Amino acid sequence: xxxxxxLGADIGGTTVKLAVISDNGEINKKWEIPTNIENSGESIPxxxxxxxxxxxxxxxIEKEQIAGxxxxxxxxxxxxxGYIFEAVNIGWKDFDFGKKLSDMAGLPVWVDxxxxxxxxxxxxxxxxxxxxxxxxxxxxxxxGGGIIANGGILNGANGTAAEIGHMTVIxxxxxxxxxxxxxCLETETSATGIxxxxxxxxxxxxxxxxxxxxxxxxxxxxxxxRAASEDDQAAKEVLEDVFEVLGRAIANLAIAINxxxxxxxxxxxxxxxxLLKPLEAVYRKYALRRTEEATxxxxxxxxxxxxxIGGAFLVKKNQ
Amino acid sequence: xxxxxxLGADIGGTTVKLAVISDNGEINKKWEIPTNIENSGESIPxxxxxxxxxxxxxxxIEKEQIAGxxxxxxxxxxxxxGYIFEAVNIGWKDFDFGKKLSDMAGLPVWVDxxxxxxxxxxxxxxxxxxxxxxxxxxxxxxxGGGIIANGGILNGANGTAAEIGHMTVIxxxxxxxxxxxxxCLETETSATGIxxxxxxxxxxxxxxxxxxxxxxxxxxxxxxxRAASEDDQAAKEVLEDVFEVLGRAIANLAIAINxxxxxxxxxxxxxxxxLLKPLEAVYRKYALRRTEEATxxxxxxxxxxxxxIGGAFLVKKNQ
Numbered sequence: 001x002x003x004x005x006x007l008g009a010d011i012g013g014t015t016v017k018l019a020v021i022s023d024n025g026e027i028n029k030k031w032e033i034p035t036n037i038e039n040s041g042e043s044i045p046x047x048x049x050x051x052x053x054x055x056x057x058x059x060x061i062e063k064e065q066i067a068g069x070x071x072x073x074x075x076x077x078x079x080x081x082g083y084i085f086e087a088v089n090i091g092w093k094d095f096d097f098g099k100k101l102s103d104m105a106g107l108p109v110w111v112d113x114x115x116x117x118x119x120x121x122x123x124x125x126x127x128x129x130x131x132x133x134x135x136x137x138x139x140x141x142x143x144g145g146g147i148i149a150n151g152g153i154l155n156g157a158n159g160t161a162a163e164i165g166h167m168t169v170i171x172x173x174x175x176x177x178x179x180x181x182x183x184c185l186e187t188e189t190s191a192t193g194i195x196x197x198x199x200x201x202x203x204x205x206x207x208x209x210x211x212x213x214x215x216x217x218x219x220x221x222x223x224x225x226r227a228a229s230e231d232d233q234a235a236k237e238v239l240e241d242v243f244e245v246l247g248r249a250i251a252n253l254a255i256a257i258n259x260x261x262x263x264x265x266x267x268x269x270x271x272x273x274x275l276l277k278p279l280e281a282v283y284r285k286y287a288l289r290r291t292e293e294a295t296x297x298x299x300x301x302x303x304x305x306x307x308x309i310g311g312a313f314l315v316k317k318n319q
Numbered sequence: 320x321x322x323x324x325x326l327g328a329d330i331g332g333t334t335v336k337l338a339v340i341s342d343n344g345e346i347n348k349k350w351e352i353p354t355n356i357e358n359s360g361e362s363i364p365x366x367x368x369x370x371x372x373x374x375x376x377x378x379x380i381e382k383e384q385i386a387g388x389x390x391x392x393x394x395x396x397x398x399x400x401g402y403i404f405e406a407v408n409i410g411w412k413d414f415d416f417g418k419k420l421s422d423m424a425g426l427p428v429w430v431d432x433x434x435x436x437x438x439x440x441x442x443x444x445x446x447x448x449x450x451x452x453x454x455x456x457x458x459x460x461x462x463g464g465g466i467i468a469n470g471g472i473l474n475g476a477n478g479t480a481a482e483i484g485h486m487t488v489i490x491x492x493x494x495x496x497x498x499x500x501x502x503c504l505e506t507e508t509s510a511t512g513i514x515x516x517x518x519x520x521x522x523x524x525x526x527x528x529x530x531x532x533x534x535x536x537x538x539x540x541x542x543x544x545r546a547a548s549e550d551d552q553a554a555k556e557v558l559e560d561v562f563e564v565l566g567r568a569i570a571n572l573a574i575a576i577n578x579x580x581x582x583x584x585x586x587x588x589x590x591x592x593x594l595l596k597p598l599e600a601v602y603r604k605y606a607l608r609r610t611e612e613a614t615x616x617x618x619x620x621x622x623x624x625x626x627x628i629g630g631a632f633l634v635k636k637n638q
Contacts, residue, residue, distance in 0.1 A: 147575060155577070158610075161576055167571045179607055258478070288479055290478075291479045294477040
């Protein structure tokens, strides 16, 4: 019998990441094409279709060996049909992406949002390998999430499950969030939030080692972690607060989900143990004893490949 | 073809509720037997088995018409095997309940915790009928929960999923909880918590209409709701705080689960709209717009029958 392959597509505002992946998880080819957002992103389905056709030709893979396409987009998705309610960065609104791509390619297509696909990728080949119950959190410009429970990704009633960044963690007087609320987890623990909080420390600690970066408007979350590792008091206070808020939010989520694995990804996760160890300690303080005993923590392992791998896994799970 | 029946058992510290339920959800017989907690509850499997045998005889239902037994117990359950890690009120610890009952009855047995079964019951025949994504919250002496996602009950890695009462809602200086932590949702919004908070109001409002009940140690949560409905300021402040804390916690849960239905049960839910309306308003304030648009609220409809109906539904779903 000929080998089966899965096609993964991870659609971002600038590029579409693509991959051809075999049943054992081997990446046969991985590449990018630009995201054409002209005409409200209308050409994206055919751009993806043509890119895959060309690659399969080159790889001498026949169409009947392909089980389907798994695609992710940053937005709200009807996972039953692959219909995109809205994906702001790409320009899609009420766009029947799944059906368009499926009709062109003559293949089944499954679609989910990008954070969920990243969680699925880590669940197949990364830090959350084989977990039946998993919470994946992406700490970047924003805070995203994906939840796997009973072995399946949670999408919820209208595609907003696992929008972890919008848990309210500061009920009163919190910073405004893009979603229209205030005090969301995203405003407190994203890279953006960390930079804002560190910048606000200048008044209390004018001598902080971060002062010139703050004044030049160049401070990054990475700088805050570095300053903290060099014992800068302002940076240490900011991160202590971030770990406290994030660890407690994860504990409250874990009381609902009871995961065996919590995976932290995104740019901020490059801090590694400097993030993971104190975060885990706060989590274990606030979680139920029996719940936290079941949980281990890990840093995401697949980086930018998580989405395409998750797309392939979505096909593998549904085929 | 002869009709199929499901047997439901809801094991509590005082009585075991039993029911014989047909495939269309009709309750053919419903009764109770005492829970014999002597010898660490050892006789309970055979007590249940004998009670069912007798009832099926009376009802002239043949054994081959029974698809199985679904049972609930207040504790931590391995739902794969029906093994009870611990059920304190009953005296079970490391008790192989599912296997014992299955061997005796010669029938498949599925076991889950009582709060999850109540959620399943409401999901089959009650306020959450047909919901694929549902959060059920029981406000009684404690605060319990059951979550259904993708159509299935969440159990998690070691049976502690949906232990909603132990979300931390007061991070610092909260009241001690039976679980060993402080500031849990249960300490703030259970009937017990409401009574404690109302009693603490006596200093600020010595003239509250609840004063004599507080001083006699007889105040109930029902009294607090009645006082609030009669415009008692102390009672109104207590409940306002309860709605705020509970509505926010539900919003944070809903951001993970994105439920179409939230069902409130337990003794406190007898307050009906006096609870539901303000709670829903707080929820809608804190939830993501798109998440809350998908959600409707309801009071649990099945009362004490929810557990046995959920047990029957557990069999129906798994058969």
